[in-house]
Amino acid sequence: MKRHQIITAAFLGSAIALGGLTVGAGTAHAADRAGKESAKKEAGPTVRAEIGNPLKAAQELVKAKKYKEALAKVREADGVADKTPYETFVMEETRGFILMKTGDQGGAAKAFEAVIGTGQLSEEDRLKRVQAVAQLYYQAKDYARSASWTQRFLKEAGPNEDMRTLLIQALYLSGDFATAGKELTALVAAKEKAGQPIDEQSLQFLANIAVKQKDEAGYVAAVEKLVRYHPKAEYWQDLILRMQKKPGFNRDRLSLDVYRLMLAAGVLTRGEDYVEMAQLALGDNIPGEAKAILNKGFAAGLLGTGADAERHKRLLAMAEKQAAEDQKTLAASEKEVDAAASGGPAVRLGDAYAGHGQYQKAAAWFEKGLKKGGLKQPEDARLHLGIAYLKAGDAARAKQTLGAVKGGDGQADLARLWQLVKAG
Structure with a gap:
């Protein structure tokens, strides 16, 4: 079974391009604001200067690879009270992007969880963030959370073989061998029914899950599939030896x-x-x-x-x-x-x-x-x-x-x- 790689491209097409961040003039007169109301609606939501300016500064610091200083600017923006959902969205998206750059996948996942919670994303972008959160938690070795978010993605987005693979791996690494085995067995069965090839690694993984559960019947069933689809001497030898060791086998x-x-x-x-x-x-x-x-x-x-x-x-x-x-x-x-x-x-x-x-x-x-x-x-x-x-x-x-x-x-x-x- 192939290892799942995190997809960072999901963030590159973000709904917020920091360079195009619309910052409202914090010192504008009320009359000026009223006069520009229709223009604001056409331009989309804005971010107050006390939030937008630190975030713009954070962007410049990211370009210079000064991530620690960039995060400090995000914290400065976070200190502003009464943020709108859009302001929270922009800030957490920025934070998540910077944390990814620093290699803090767990922190990035939490930031993108907050992004999802703002309700500011289109359905397509929301699902991309859900997928990314699942992947980031996996990279952070928080396998239980990764499995939970992957299950959410599959429920909301529908079948996706890569994400189902991620789910099985996350379940296994979190110690939930029973559910991992159930998911992988269902995946293999679906491929068999569709006449699709079944990779050797998936079947080896299925056998390993059975070993973890001390499930002899499950192990033998997995190795039998290995013999069927990837016949090798070591698989045959294992099956034949186990068969002869079964209670009641009349070797004579x-x-x-x-x-x-x-x-x-x-x-x-x-x-x-x-x-x-x-x-x-x-x-x-x-x-x-x-x-x-x-x-x-x-x-x-x-x-x-x-x-x-x-x-x-x-x-x-x-x-x-x-x-x-x-x-x-x-x-x-x-x-x-x-x-x-x-x-x-x-x-x-x-x-x-x-x-x-x-x-x-x-x-x-x-x-x-x-x-x-x-x-x-x-x-x-x-x-x-x-x-x-x-x-x-x-x-x-x-x-x-x-x-x-x-x-x-x-x-x-x-x-x-x-x-x-x-x-x-």
Whole structure:
């Protein structure tokens, strides 16, 4: 999320240009004033000399960068009693401008608050001052006041992404993490609905807000969005690690499925992980998958080198032999599997076809197995069906199937993360 920068230009087009300040003659006779009444109306409101003259002097001092002396002249004008709203407006506008020059953002914000309170501004200029007050308080690190004035601006001026960003930052820095998270979540949701890009910093900020609130579910949801819109290895690794640490996750039964997800997400980076994944596949009688995994490990330069090079080669030779034998029997076993009373054999055949990269056939057998029923782990089969659809290029069915996966052992979490994997 980008840092909000204060907009000083709002003051440069001020309704009062000090050089054009109209100062009334404090010593003018009543008759002279009466005679010039219509001219005054046309020229606009005036400022009494005892106020206007110090302010004119303040302007000259500002030009000379003598800000301390300029502020003293403003205080001199402020000492005059019974100021009109317009005189207060001119004086506080001048004070605010000088305080900005000195770097006193908090003091400038208070001065412009007083300007707003005079009622002398047009609607457009009033909103500019409200915006500026919010920004100045932020610069002054008075985040609670900044948030309050930003909320006022958004309520009165309508949607403004920059100011909403300022609001979220101010809320966060003021310690109001709950409201900051609510605002940022709504902003992200609105962008998603409109099909607009979501910047990585905003999602990182959302994750950080969840950490501040100790909201694990909120944190995971934010990182899942990071994976969706800005896929990086560190985000995937974080999600997969947290998934495995969830209470009830069956790591023993779902280890191969975890490795499959890691491979698809591009975070399977160690040679020993490729070896273990291949061994798990061989143990589940899916030699085609074991062969494919090992070939990828060799292609990546993670296997076939170092002290274990010969062991890697022997494992690959064994996987290749078993995969070749398996492929010869697949078609012949279809009739037998079709005749089985339960869906278990069909699901195992689906796993075998998927291991050989034949995902359309795999999906067909997973469907048959689920339809027949009698499965010990039907949600595992549904997960594998969704993955087969995804790898076969059927994104719509993959999304529908993966979205329907249930199960408290970890299948539902795996299915949700598979929906973040790019097809192919």
